[in-house]
Amino acid sequence: MEPLALLRVTMGLALLLCFAACTESRNFATQDDQDIGNSGTAARATWCIAKPSTDVEKLYHNIDYSCGQAGIDCRAIQPGGSCFRPDNAVSHASVAMNLFYKATGKHPWDCHFNGTGLVVFQNPSVGGCEYAV
Template identity: 60%
Template sequence: MEGTRHALAFFLLALALLFCFADCSGHAELSSTHSNGRVQEERRNEGVATSWCIAKPSTDDESLNHNIDYSCRQKGVDCRPIQPGGSCFNPDSIISHASFAMNLFYKSAGKNYWNCHFNGTGLIVTQNPC
C-alpha cells in the first residue's frame, strides 16, 4: 500500500514539474519544406526534441541547490527566468527552479543521458510539458 502511495506521489510531482515547464520551454517546430534532404534531417533531429531533464522528486534541497549552481554557471544556460521577477520564477520552489536549470543544461550540452545524471538526481522524461 505504501509503495503505491509513493508511486502515485512521484507521478503527481513529476506531472506538476512538467507543467511548470509549459510556460518556459521552447517548442521545436518541424518545417513542412520538402526540399531534398531537409525533411530527412528534421526527422533525424525530431527524437532529440522529445525529452526533458527534471530533478528527481526525492532529491534533498542541498543537492538541488548544487544542481542549480552548477547548471547556471555553464555556457549556454541562462537562469535569469528563475530569478525573482523572472518569467519562470513561479512556482517558487527549489525543485521547480532546479528542474528548469537542469533542463537548460541538458539541452545546451546535447541532450545525452549523461547530461541529466547530476549525481543520480536527474530524471529524463519524454512527456511533452506543453
C-alpha cells in the first residue's frame, strides 16, 4: 500500500474513532475522573485504548514499550494474529496498551502513556480481536 493511501486509511480510522468518542462520551473517562477502586462501588470493566489523534510515531513507541515488558504477549498484533487487522498504528497500539494496562493493575495511570491513552468503559473488541478485561 502506498504511503499516502496508508495515511488516508489511518486518518479515516482516527476520524471514525474520534467521532465515536464524541458521540459516546459517557463511555469515556479522563485520567482525573477515575478512581473506581476507591469509590466504594462495584468496579466496572475498563480497557485502555490509544487516542486516535495521537502521532503515529508516539503510537509505535507505545507498542514497543508495552510489548517490551515482561509477561506481555503481543503476538495478536503480529501478521496472522487475531488483532493484526486492521493493520494500523491506532489499532495495534490500542491492543498493546490494553495488554500493558491489564498486566500492571488497571490503574488510571497505567493507561496514561504520556497523554496518549484513554480508559474506556465500552469493550473495544472487534471481530476476532478480543481485548483482555
